[in-house]
Amino acid sequence: MGIISVENLKYKYPDTDKLVLNDLSFDVEQGEYIGLIGKNTAGKSTLCFALAGLVPHFFNGAYGGKVLINELEVRQHEIGEISSHVGLVFENPFSQMTGSKYTVYEEIAFGLENMGLDRETMIHRIDESLELLDITGIQDKNPFDLSGGQMQRVAIASVIAMKPDILILDEPTSQLDPQGTDEVFKVIENLRKEGITIIMAEHKIDKMAGYADKILFMHDGKLIDYSSPGEVFSRDDLEDYGMTAPAVTRISKSLGIQNKQNGLYPVTLKELSREIGDTYELHRN
Amino acid sequence: MSKTSMWSFKLSTAAIALIPAAIGINYLGKLFAGLLKLPLWLDSIGTVLASMLAGPIIGALSGIINNIIYGITVDPISTVYAITSGAIGLIVGVMAYKGWLKNVKTAIVIGFVVGIAAAIISTPLNIIFWGGQTGNVWGDAFYAFLVSNNVPVWLASFGDSFVVDVPDKIASVIISYFIFKGLPKNFNTIFRSSDKIEQL
Amino acid sequence: MSTMTLYVDRNSILHNTHPLTKLLYVMVSIAITYIIPEVTFVFTVAMITLILLILGKVFRKIVPILGLSIILIISIIIVQGFFHPENQTELFSLGFLTFYQEGLSYAALLTLRVMNMVMSFGILILTTRHDELVEALIKKGLSPKIGYVLLSVLQLIPQMRATMGKITDAQRSRGMETEGNLLVRMKAFFPLIGPVVLNSLNVTRERAIALEVRGFNANRQRSFLNVSKEYRYQKLVQILLWTALIAAIVWRIVTWGS
Numbered sequence: 001m002g003i004i005s006v007e008n009l010k011y012k013y014p015d016t017d018k019l020v021l022n023d024l025s026f027d028v029e030q031g032e033y034i035g036l037i038g039k040n041t042a043g044k045s046t047l048c049f050a051l052a053g054l055v056p057h058f059f060n061g062a063y064g065g066k067v068l069i070n071e072l073e074v075r076q077h078e079i080g081e082i083s084s085h086v087g088l089v090f091e092n093p094f095s096q097m098t099g100s101k102y103t104v105y106e107e108i109a110f111g112l113e114n115m116g117l118d119r120e121t122m123i124h125r126i127d128e129s130l131e132l133l134d135i136t137g138i139q140d141k142n143p144f145d146l147s148g149g150q151m152q153r154v155a156i157a158s159v160i161a162m163k164p165d166i167l168i169l170d171e172p173t174s175q176l177d178p179q180g181t182d183e184v185f186k187v188i189e190n191l192r193k194e195g196i197t198i199i200m201a202e203h204k205i206d207k208m209a210g211y212a213d214k215i216l217f218m219h220d221g222k223l224i225d226y227s228s229p230g231e232v233f234s235r236d237d238l239e240d241y242g243m244t245a246p247a248v249t250r251i252s253k254s255l256g257i258q259n260k261q262n263g264l265y266p267v268t269l270k271e272l273s274r275e276i277g278d279t280y281e282l283h284r285n
Numbered sequence: 286m287s288k289t290s291m292w293s294f295k296l297s298t299a300a301i302a303l304i305p306a307a308i309g310i311n312y313l314g315k316l317f318a319g320l321l322k323l324p325l326w327l328d329s330i331g332t333v334l335a336s337m338l339a340g341p342i343i344g345a346l347s348g349i350i351n352n353i354i355y356g357i358t359v360d361p362i363s364t365v366y367a368i369t370s371g372a373i374g375l376i377v378g379v380m381a382y383k384g385w386l387k388n389v390k391t392a393i394v395i396g397f398v399v400g401i402a403a404a405i406i407s408t409p410l411n412i413i414f415w416g417g418q419t420g421n422v423w424g425d426a427f428y429a430f431l432v433s434n435n436v437p438v439w440l441a442s443f444g445d446s447f448v449v450d451v452p453d454k455i456a457s458v459i460i461s462y463f464i465f466k467g468l469p470k471n472f473n474t475i476f477r478s479s480d481k482i483e484q485l
Numbered sequence: 486m487s488t489m490t491l492y493v494d495r496n497s498i499l500h501n502t503h504p505l506t507k508l509l510y511v512m513v514s515i516a517i518t519y520i521i522p523e524v525t526f527v528f529t530v531a532m533i534t535l536i537l538l539i540l541g542k543v544f545r546k547i548v549p550i551l552g553l554s555i556i557l558i559i560s561i562i563i564v565q566g567f568f569h570p571e572n573q574t575e576l577f578s579l580g581f582l583t584f585y586q587e588g589l590s591y592a593a594l595l596t597l598r599v600m601n602m603v604m605s606f607g608i609l610i611l612t613t614r615h616d617e618l619v620e621a622l623i624k625k626g627l628s629p630k631i632g633y634v635l636l637s638v639l640q641l642i643p644q645m646r647a648t649m650g651k652i653t654d655a656q657r658s659r660g661m662e663t664e665g666n667l668l669v670r671m672k673a674f675f676p677l678i679g680p681v682v683l684n685s686l687n688v689t690r691e692r693a694i695a696l697e698v699r700g701f702n703a704n705r706q707r708s709f710l711n712v713s714k715e716y717r718y719q720k721l722v723q724i725l726l727w728t729a730l731i732a733a734i735v736w737r738i739v740t741w742g743s
Contacts, residue, residue: 010485014474052698056482058299059475064485080703088698095691098699099305100636102616109710111699116706123710144644158699298702299693301630305638306685309645310678316649317677321663321670330678350631354638357615358489360553361606362599413519414602416565416595420557425564432568460674464682472686475693 002027008065022221035212036201042218044201048170053082087159090170093151129157149180169200209246209267230264299475300339307331307347333461339476341378348374392462396455404446417442424449499541499612503716517733531601543611565592
């Protein structure tokens, strides 16, 4: 069994009739980087909430099935307990600042104070996350004086300092400018090297395609596909679900450039150039 | 809306996070009223809204903390009225829960009850702390008029608070009522502290 | 980003006093001026408070705060001077209005109490950092959730004030009337406050989520990043303050009826 195991998960928000999560089942292995894609109404955010325990504990509503995190059943445990296993970061950096702390350093300490850690451990962990997120230079600034990209990195650092095994990012760059987006993607790459399991919902499919180990593709609360980026983005029915493949894949499709072994279209420039290289080699010989 | 006790002390994080927002809205109401030169304070709209959304406990806390914060940042005098503000939140919360938020007419009743209650609670405070006055020019002129006509101090002081509080609270509750009715439906559910999770 | 604070960063004897000692001073000094209704006594307490403010190097900062209660004070003097029910002894007349001694001495008592109240608050709020005060209260047993509320309000209000500026400009540029008769101005209130309310409720929802995932609701014993400052002689000062309060109550009981 993986680090995350979801079985027949169903969920409805209070006072609504529609299942936002409709019978989802999947497993995630330790250290994997999962890209979560789908249209706006697909249920991506709700799934993120369900993995962090906010569904059902924060939102209430109607719930069915099981989510196991590190063999801990989410339904049976409080969010406070789940939060030491799962960290959640979402789109709006502004509302993720607690508002009760005057410096970035103290802001990151907030979660650790709630965990009741002793001071030395706290300082050690804060310094570590500042380093990891490359924000040591702004540690004494007021969180609300920062740029969007900086603020979002502080939000990630605040969660990372709590040392979760799993980090869930729900469209963390959708409110950021291109520079902020690059900053965030860069630090996520660092975190991945640290061995943290990452699940990221993201509209910027081109960026996602290059990084993710697997793509979890949702539509209307249901799981459509859960496999490698190549397989998901090579599907012919993507557009029926209101999605477009990465630019590289679309170009390859129209040019008919496929991987010889498995027949999938390239999803990154690297793969594309490899295929072209091979083709080029073939033609030369 | 599920019916859990309105006195539930297990306050949700959403309800706690609502308090600072309520205090901010109070503050902005006062600023906008000043900007538009309205003859009212309109500085309790946030408290009233918080009570409508999250019940009497959160409403009362919003009121009390509002005056403490205002006291330590702007005007120490206002700390004295923390009790009044707390009562406003409490009463709106209870009446909203008991179904007095049906239409504008019942909302006006809430405003009237709150205004009277505010005047009743403020009166002893005004007498103890400043001899019966409020520091509001119109109210104090009315007070002077009553006292000079041999009306007892406590009644004059009540009159002073009454002419100031009742119109202001009625207006505040009506404004809050319209805002509350205009909110998207899914806003309300997270502020209520219900533990109900249905099984699918 | 500005925070809402009146704190003045200086180094003084008051800055080096424990926040809770100062809080106790505020409560005791206000209480005793109401327990003992003697002008000379209240005057003495107000003078002590004033001297403390000077020692705390924040005297000049209290003046604008006192200014806020000036209307109340003037109103007290005029209304009590003219209309106090026990007025008998004429002091002087201004045209058809007559000032009485009873009313004026009562007004003096009230005014001194108000000034002492504002000044003693000044001792606490001008020389104490908010976060230090709140952390001290949490260590004394205040719910950390209420502590959070207190601290976050102080940062949120300046932000909302900034939002208000944006909204006012936006609505004005759309041609909203903010001048004119009362009805026009009343109607303008909704488009101004509506967006702020909606926006702040949205932020509230998201912030609550962010707090939850950072263990805000966990029932564990909290710890603190900041170390509390060491203060000396605090117990002694606090005992003295409690003694003053008890002495005032005893005095009041003993002189009851006389």
